Amino acid sequence: MNKLMLATAATALMTGQVMAQEQSGDVKIGIVLGFTGPLESITPDMAAGAEMAIEEVNASGMLLDGANVTSVRADSTCIDAGAATSAAEGLITGENVNAIMGADCSGVTGAILQNVARPNGVVMVSPSATSPGLSTAEDDGLFFRTAPSDARQGVVMTEILMDRGIESVALTYTNNDYGKGLADSFQSAFEEAGGSVTISAAHEDGKGDYSSEVAALAAAGGEVLVVAGYTDQGGKGIIQNALDTGAFDTFVLPDGMVGQQLVDDIGDGLTGSFGQFPGTDSEGAEMFQTQAEEAGFNGTGTFAPESYDAAALIMLAMQAAGSSQSADFMGSVMDVANAPGEEIFPGELDKALELLANGEEIDYVGATAVELIGEGESAGNFREIEIQDGEIVTVNFR
Amino acid sequence: MDFLNGLVFFTNFVVIPATAYGAQLALGALGITLVYAILRFSNFAHGDTMAFGTAVAIKVTAGLVALGITLGPLPTALLALPIGIVVTGLLLLGTDWLIYKFYREQKAKPVILVIVSLGVMFVLNGLTRVFIGVRDIQFADGARFLVTVRQFRDATGLDEGLAIRTTQAITLVTAVIVMVVLFWFLNRTRTGKSMRAFSDNEDLALLSGIDPDRVVRVTWLIVAGLATTAGVLYGLDKSFKAFTYFQLLLPMFAAAIVGGIGNPLGAIVGGFLIAFAEVTITYPLKRVLTYWLPDSMAPEGLVQLMSGDYKFAVSFMILIIVLLFRPTGLFKGQSI
Numbered sequence: 001m002n003k004l005m006l007a008t009a010a011t012a013l014m015t016g017q018v019m020a021q022e023q024s025g026d027v028k029i030g031i032v033l034g035f036t037g038p039l040e041s042i043t044p045d046m047a048a049g050a051e052m053a054i055e056e057v058n059a060s061g062m063l064l065d066g067a068n069v070t071s072v073r074a075d076s077t078c079i080d081a082g083a084a085t086s087a088a089e090g091l092i093t094g095e096n097v098n099a100i101m102g103a104d105c106s107g108v109t110g111a112i113l114q115n116v117a118r119p120n121g122v123v124m125v126s127p128s129a130t131s132p133g134l135s136t137a138e139d140d141g142l143f144f145r146t147a148p149s150d151a152r153q154g155v156v157m158t159e160i161l162m163d164r165g166i167e168s169v170a171l172t173y174t175n176n177d178y179g180k181g182l183a184d185s186f187q188s189a190f191e192e193a194g195g196s197v198t199i200s201a202a203h204e205d206g207k208g209d210y211s212s213e214v215a216a217l218a219a220a221g222g223e224v225l226v227v228a229g230y231t232d233q234g235g236k237g238i239i240q241n242a243l244d245t246g247a248f249d250t251f252v253l254p255d256g257m258v259g260q261q262l263v264d265d266i267g268d269g270l271t272g273s274f275g276q277f278p279g280t281d282s283e284g285a286e287m288f289q290t291q292a293e294e295a296g297f298n299g300t301g302t303f304a305p306e307s308y309d310a311a312a313l314i315m316l317a318m319q320a321a322g323s324s325q326s327a328d329f330m331g332s333v334m335d336v337a338n339a340p341g342e343e344i345f346p347g348e349l350d351k352a353l354e355l356l357a358n359g360e361e362i363d364y365v366g367a368t369a370v371e372l373i374g375e376g377e378s379a380g381n382f383r384e385i386e387i388q389d390g391e392i393v394t395v396n397f398r
Numbered sequence: 399m400d401f402l403n404g405l406v407f408f409t410n411f412v413v414i415p416a417t418a419y420g421a422q423l424a425l426g427a428l429g430i431t432l433v434y435a436i437l438r439f440s441n442f443a444h445g446d447t448m449a450f451g452t453a454v455a456i457k458v459t460a461g462l463v464a465l466g467i468t469l470g471p472l473p474t475a476l477l478a479l480p481i482g483i484v485v486t487g488l489l490l491l492g493t494d495w496l497i498y499k500f501y502r503e504q505k506a507k508p509v510i511l512v513i514v515s516l517g518v519m520f521v522l523n524g525l526t527r528v529f530i531g532v533r534d535i536q537f538a539d540g541a542r543f544l545v546t547v548r549q550f551r552d553a554t555g556l557d558e559g560l561a562i563r564t565t566q567a568i569t570l571v572t573a574v575i576v577m578v579v580l581f582w583f584l585n586r587t588r589t590g591k592s593m594r595a596f597s598d599n600e601d602l603a604l605l606s607g608i609d610p611d612r613v614v615r616v617t618w619l620i621v622a623g624l625a626t627t628a629g630v631l632y633g634l635d636k637s638f639k640a641f642t643y644f645q646l647l648l649p650m651f652a653a654a655i656v657g658g659i660g661n662p663l664g665a666i667v668g669g670f671l672i673a674f675a676e677v678t679i680t681y682p683l684k685r686v687l688t689y690w691l692p693d694s695m696a697p698e699g700l701v702q703l704m705s706g707d708y709k710f711a712v713s714f715m716i717l718i719i720v721l722l723f724r725p726t727g728l729f730k731g732q733s734i
Contacts, residue, residue, distance in 0.1 A: 208639065215412060216700075236534075
């Protein structure tokens with residue numbers, strides 16, 4: 001009986017707390033990332049990036065007349081849609097979060113969007129989901145992302161090839177959502193630009209022998225081979241075999257294939273190959289890195305800057321709308337992210353909050369030169385790289 | 399000239415890789431077929447036996463290289479191979495003593511032994527991963543090529559080139575040697591003959607005074623030799639990853655069954671048949687036909703029978719067709 005009393009009292013207390021929070025206008029942001037699973041090595045830096053933006057806003061004390069922002073982490077697992085959905089569900093029903101910064105992988109992001117965010121009307125800003133499918137997903141205007149869609153990468157890759165005067169390519173991709181999505185978007189962009197894709201063939205990861213795949217690619221021909229795979233999986237096997245048999249000398253490497261390990265493993269054969277991966281020369285990137293270093297995490301970590309921007313956008317949109325309710329501020333996200341208005345860099349969130357409080361407009365640039373297009377996704381900046389003498393050299397920004 | 403170019407192109411991308419792959423499959427299928435003929439069950443643990451043997455050879459190779467012992471232009475792994483075979487042999491004898499012997503004495507049905515081998519497969523699977531890890535390991539050293547594409551082009555003046563990797567040549571030579579020795583052993587030596595007798599008719603063999611335990615021991619040792627050799631050759635030619643050996647199980651079984659399971663000659667023919675089928679059925683003939691046909695008839699499309707996505711299905715299809723129309727395989731094996 002005692003226990004029951006205790007439990008009842010505790011529940012009452014907690015409800016009281018939640019009520020108190022809502023009254024004082026405090027804000028809660030859920031951080032849903034894959035703290036376990038395939039991305040567990042990069043998610044700590046991503047979460048740290050988002051939390052740094054939240055601390056910055058709290059330090060200024062200017063959000064919604066002094067509201068305090070707290071964050072709650074939840075695990076998306078990156079691959080298990082069921083686990084991700086229940087984690088996000090818990091954030092909304094149990095923690096009453098006002099918005100979600102996440103999720104990370106495209107599959108679980110789509111699942112949370114459809115099963116949790118839309119039914120509950122909560123805004124979601126993903127820092128790293130890149131599947132082109134999310135551009136056209138039904139989102140009731142609730143979903144945004146600070147990472148570019150792979151459709152954008154397909155266009156950038158086309159531009160790079162066209163600038164180099166290459167009009168005929170063979171294409172192979174790893175047989176999953178990432179590979180297929182990127183291959184399809186590249187093929188349509190490249191053919192629209194007048195190029196021709198001689199063959200588009202999938203390869204399975206984790207096999208020993210890629211000679212029949214390379215035989216097919218070689219038979220179809222093409223000036224270069226586009227390999228939309230992974231550095232430590234089939235992508236590497238294809239390149240090694242193509243070099244051995246003399247099928248291709250030059251390879252185009254999208255984001256999944258850019259890695260020093262690949263260059264070290266393959267050696268000289270890769271010289272002259274080129275590619276692209278997300279990156280910017282904006283001064284915001286450097287400012288973010290310095291800031292991250294002071295906060296004690298790695299600012300160059302993959303998608304860490306995007307995470308900072310995602311959290312910042314959520315809070316700035318709240319300020320612009322004068323409310324922490326998703327239904328009120330979902331319309332302001334695009335306004336604060338894009339021109340016109342005063343440019344805002346990392347570390348200047350207090351200035352932004354002040355400008356917005358005075359009714360002025362801002363153009364949030366942030367750590368990744370954020371520019372939201374279409375339904376609310378990053379336009380995407382890419383680094384064009386070339387392999388020269390065993391080094392990955394940045395030759396251009398696009 | 400065009401005809402030669404087409405021929406060289408076809409050889410470079412189809413004949414050479416398929417021949418090397420076929421030799422590796424044949425060695426693997428020989429091991430499966432021997433277990434089936436003499437111990438009378440399908441050994442699902444064979445792929446992981448190969449992985450284990452290769453893992454041992456890799457560790458020994460690393461040790462030899464650290465000591466400064468290499469084979470010059472040849473891969474050092476060839477020196478490590480005998481040690482790998484011995485260790486794998488001990489492992490298989492241990493497995494037999496610990497597990498298979500019990501079921502043999504119970505006169506268990508073959509299907510029970512198959513399931514037992516499935517269990518052994520999972521254990522070996524884990525053992526190999528604990529021993530060497532799950533990463534991709536390249537352990538081929540020495541000269542990488544016998545003939546490179548550029549050398550071939552310069553020497554012949556043709557437009558198309560042809561490359562032969564050292565590992566591909568070694569694979570073929572080693573496979574031929576192993577096969578010759580195996581056939582000599584089975585047909586000419588007393589032990590080999592007693593094994594064949596045991597395989598043909600167990601009761602008669604026992605009556606004529608053949609020691610069954612000895613036959614079983616020798617069989618496992620030969621299987622260890624075949625599996626480790628096949629595994630090391632495959633790993634040298636491609637790269638080592640525990641998981642890929644597990645995946646080899648399907649084409650190896652297909653090879654053994656197509657050739658006629660229990661028949662060593664059938665395993666060899668089956669290995670090459672499966673390898674060539676996998677590569678040629680998904681091969682687009684566009685470039686070759688462009689060389690061979692007059693310009694007006696040059697194909698526009700890829701002229702591909704089947705997309706590469708269906709590569710795995712090829713072994714399955716051949717397997718089903720053979721089982722439907724010729725259950726004993728191309729060469730007369732035992733019916734299953």
